[in-house]
Amino acid sequence: MRVIVEPDSSGVSRTAARFVARLVRHKPTCVLGLATGGTPLGMYQELIRMHRDEGLDFSRVVTFNLDEYVGLGPTHPQSYRYFMQQNLFDHINIDQRNTHVPDGRALDFEAYCARYEQTIEDEGGIDLQVLGIGGDGHIAFNEPGSSLGSRTRLKTLTAETIRDNARFFGSVEQVPRLAITMGVGTILESRQCLLLATGEAKAVAIRETVEGPVTAQVTASALQLHRDVIAVIDELAAARLARRDYYREVERAQELLEADRGE
Ligand code: F6R
Secondary structure, eight states: OEEEEESSHHHHHHHHHHHHHHHHHHOTTOEEEEOOSSTTHHHHHHHHHHHHHHOOOOTTOEEEESEEETTOOTTSTTSHHHHHHHHTGGGSOOOGGGEEOOOTTOSSHHHHHHHHHHHHHHTTOOSEEEEOOOTTOOBTTBOTTOOTTOOSEEEEOOHHHHHHHHHHHSSGGGSOSEEEEOOHHHHHTSSEEEEEEOSGGGHHHHHHHHHSOOBTTBGGGGGGGSSOEEEEEEHHHHTTOTTHHHHHHHHHHHHHHHHHTTO
16 A cells, blocks of 8 residues: 655645646546545545646546435535535536436445446446545445455444544434445455545554554454555554555655656
8 A cells, every 4th residue: 555644634625636636637427436525525525627728628527425314305404415516516517417426315335336437337336436544444434344355335433433523414313324335345456546544633544554463353454455545644544554654755765756657
């Protein structure tokens, strides 16, 4: 796993946006996997800025979001569809028909989840999957104990996730108990993963993800099995990594290589 440590969360947002923008320029028809939550917000703002000021073109980009709360429709202010419209899709030139967020009000969830997987496949698979991480090490809503081979399905949220996300809903009682989420297996099939983490509340989860054993108790640790993962994290989230200095060395070498290649 490549680990890039930025001084602060704005550095994380800018670096992450650069990776996404590079792909969009290189492959205008790329398939992006997207996440919601507080962490990627700055990256979305930077992508909107790049679209506005630099003409970054999303017209042929296809997106798939990781997850959605069960029971919330697209106009519910806490639904992930609403979040994506407000924080990205309404501000760039993406074709709305190319944006996919799981439908929290699907009737037959099993059939719906199978179709979601099929649509990802029909679009050629995800080129770059953006991920946040929960304090308990979850990616998407793959809570501790989720099978590392899991596919898109319904998942019961843990008390910790419900508590963490209550800040968006106003109270714990209003947070849905179930979500549709891509599985760990689905995520591992993306061609590249971009894991973002900021703040000290993520430091333990990041240590377990990057340097701990691969375990279903920390579903992000499954990313160690993926051939192309870039973790972009701030100093606070990196605070508990034992090999922090080594990751910095690797990045310095990487920069020299890129300068040599004129990138
Ligand atoms: C959201 C998602 C979640 C979040 C994670 C961190 O689509 O998949 O796994 O990435 O819960 O959330 P924040 O960024 O709010 O700390």
